[in-house]
Amino acid sequence: MMSNGKVVYMDNNATTRIAPEVLEAMQPYLTEYYGNPSSMHTFGGQVGRAVETARAQVAELLGAEPSEIIFTSCGTESDSTAILSALQTYPDKRHVIKTKVEHPAVKNLCENLDKLTGQQHRITRLGVAADGTLNLDSYKAALADDTAVVSAMWANNETGVLFPVEEMAAMAKERGILFHSDAVQAVGKVPINMKKNQIDFLSLSGHKLHAPKGIGVLYVRKKTPFVTFLHGGHQEKGRRGGTENVASIVGLGKACELAGKMMAEENTRVRALRDKLEHGLLSSIPKAILNGHAELRLPNTSNISFEYVEGEAILLHMNRHNICASSGSACTSGSLEPSHVLRAMGVPFTAAHGSIRFSLSIYNTEEEVDFVLAKMPEIIANLRAMSPFWQG
Amino acid sequence: MWEYTDKVQEHFINPKNVGELDKPSGTGEVGSLACGDALKLTIQVDELGIITDAKFKTFGCASAIASSSVLTEIIKGMSIEDAAKLTNQQIADALGGLPKEKMHCSVMGREALEAAIADYRGVILPMAQGNVVCECFGVTDLEIIRAIRESNLRSVEDITNFTKAGGGCGKCEDKLREILQQTVQAMATEKASQPKTQRLTTLQKIKKIEDVIEREILPTLKKDGGGIELIDVDGDIVTVSLRGACSRCQSSLTTLKDYVEKKLREQVAETLIVEEAR
The missing domain is CATH 3.30.300.130 (Fe-S cluster assembly (FSCA))
Structure with missing residues (x-):
């Protein structure tokens, strides 16, 4: 345990802490300003203005128009809304393109489209290279006349690898195909400017950038046809029914403002911490392998496989030192197979079961990185001493 | 996060009898890297047929390590005959229970013990002679039928929790359902035709x-x-x-x-x- 007794939290791709500034901005909307933004009275109306301020803050971070921002309950809702909207816009086109490494929010929606809509769909699942990157030639070849929508993540949640989504969106646009990107991991970590690309739909999630859980956004480009997913009241201009989650919306707005200011730090100080951690682990522990492209990825993520040991066992030993991270091993997920992302990359089984994802944030310190570097070699060595496959 | 008992945590953090015996009387190796867990068990048996020492090496999660560790503790001092009768449930019980998704870890312990005993006796295990049903994890029909019978399994999910079969690509699910139905039916018929041995007043x-x-x-x-x-x-x-x-x-x-x-x-x-x- 760190001398200050604090948790060393390096699992920020799973979720993040709420920034103190965000909590402060939210508090009045959980106490005195409880009005309904739709109400006619001033008491509710002032709450409505707070929602519009937040909408502008989100739009600012994305280089979007406020009218292009729809508040949702989470990233998953945003993904479902976008893909189902596109399919309803083109009822005669039943082809969907996605990558093999999409988040379950997109993956499992696509796998269940036939059941959900009662229609037959053709799904193209684009493979990735060993370093997790996407081949644009095979993408281009997959675009077809019956393609309704392409869904590709901006950054992968497990490896942090970035996809050339802006280029991909331009290629889709030429063929009149709608393009969705799950940017849940990318927003706040890499610059995004929707004015400079042709992406139709973009999903983000509050709790990945220091806002609370239970708030998300779907960006829908102006003039992109849109079909409502959650029908109800006239909230969000009829595009998403349900009374606004005001406090969380205000929190997300604040978090986006902060993310804009912190983007530089994310790409300098956080990146340097990540690199120090990564180089330290790779040099002090034998048979440790980096998963994913070393350059084309988020500044905060490092996914490392420790061969011949199993991820859950590693995590539980880290947990004893109050170090939090994730694993792509089978045992941690409750399934029996290792992560679909690592398998799509062709990571061998000797390594896939022993993968650990470290994901940092602006709240991590160098002291914490040093602490992790001091603990990891012993944890891995002890487990290897117990492994029948480890030959010393 | 899994809910592990204190006993599991204890054996995971401070496992007993880690290693390999120099000149073991019997060695049992089960599992593989691909499967995500593997266990190598070595036992020493004296001239009276008593297991005097046991050591293990395990690749796997906390419950796999804990199951292996507690297994070595259970069998030390046991006769080979008694050890041969050890069930996976006894291993799980000694740990104060395992999450049901982790029961296969206790099954792996029993399998390694059986393999070590067979090696000591110089016989070949019949289980390996079945037909592979689950190709992802290399599980045979005989192993599946045995698990259904011993642990009274009643669903495909149960089979996966105990044997891992069906936990990969899922292509063998229909076959598992078929084996389950046949085995449950066979068990019912056997039960009906069993002599009523219990004495009645x-x-x-x-x-x-x-x-x-x-x-x-x-x-x-x-x-x-x-x-x-x-x-x-x-x-x-x-x-x-x-x-x-x-x-x-x-x-x-x-x-x-x-x-x-x-x-x-x-x-x-x-x-x-x-x-x-x-």
Whole structure:
């Protein structure tokens, strides 16, 4: 345990802490300003203005128009809304393109489209290279006349690898195909400017950038046809029914403002911490392998496989030192197979079961990185001493 | 996060008997890197057939390590005969239980022990001779049938939790369902045809006989205008009197032996003999 007794939290791709500034901005909307933004009275109306301020803050971070921002309950809702909207816009086109490494929010929606809509769909699942990157030639070849929508993540949640989504969106646009990107991991970590690309739909999630859980956004480009997913009241201009989650919306707005200011730090100080951690682990522990492209990825993520040991066992030993991270091993997920992302990359089984994802944030310190570097070699060595496959 | 018992945590953090014996009497190796867990167990057996030492090496999650560790503790000092009877449930129980999704870790422990004992005895395990059903994890039909029988499994999910079969691509799910149905059916048939070995008191026996006559035999005979009355039970001799149409029927002996006696043997005791009152 760190001398200050604090948790060393390096699992920020799973979720993040709420920034103190965000909590402060939210508090009045959980106490005195409880009005309904739709109400006619001033008491509710002032709450409505707070929602519009937040909408502008989100739009600012994305280089979007406020009218292009729809508040949702989470990233998953945003993904479902976008893909189902596109399919309803083109009822005669039943082809969907996605990558093999999409988040379950997109993956499992696509796998269940036939059941959900009662229609037959053709799904193209684009493979990735060993370093997790996407081949644009095979993408281009997959675009077809019956393609309704392409869904590709901006950054992968497990490896942090970035996809050339802006280029991909331009290629889709030429063929009149709608393009969705799950940017849940990318927003706040890499610059995004929707004015400079042709992406139709973009999903983000509050709790990945220091806002609370239970708030998300779907960006829908102006003039992109849109079909409502959650029908109800006239909230969000009829595009998403349900009374606004005001406090969380205000929190997300604040978090986006902060993310804009912190983007530089994310790409300098956080990146340097990540690199120090990564180089330290790779040099002090034998048979440790980096998963994913070393350059084309988020500044905060490092996914490392420790061969011949199993991820859950590693995590539980880290947990004893109050170090939090994730694993792509089978045992941690409750399934029996290792992560679909690592398998799509062709990571061998000797390594896939022993993968650990470290994901940092602006709240991590160098002291914490040093602490992790001091603990990891012993944890891995002890487990290897117990492994029948480890030959010393 | 998994809910592990204190016992699991204890054996995971401070595992007992880690390593490999120098000149083991028997070695059992199960699992593989691809499967995500593997266990190599070495045992030392003395001339009296007692396991004097055991060591393990495990690749796997916390519950796999804990199952291996507790297994070595259980079998040290045990005779080979007793060790051969060890069940995966006993391993799980010694850990204060395992999450159901992790039961396969206890099965792996038992399998390694069996393999080590077979190696010591110089025999080949029959389980490996089955046909592979789950290709992802290399699980054979014999292993699946055994798990269903031993742990009374009732769903494909149960089978996956205990053997891992079906936990990969899922292509063998239909086959697993088929094996499950066949095995459960076979178990039911065996149970029905099993001799009722449990000893009944005379009073219990009479009550059961009356009950079967009342509930099953009489209604059937009544359909043909017949009837039956219980006269006496003396040891295994059940004396009855046929009534109505049955008493005049040519085939009353057939009714008595092929129907009444058969029913009573099935449902009360295999040794019963039914006779007609004279």
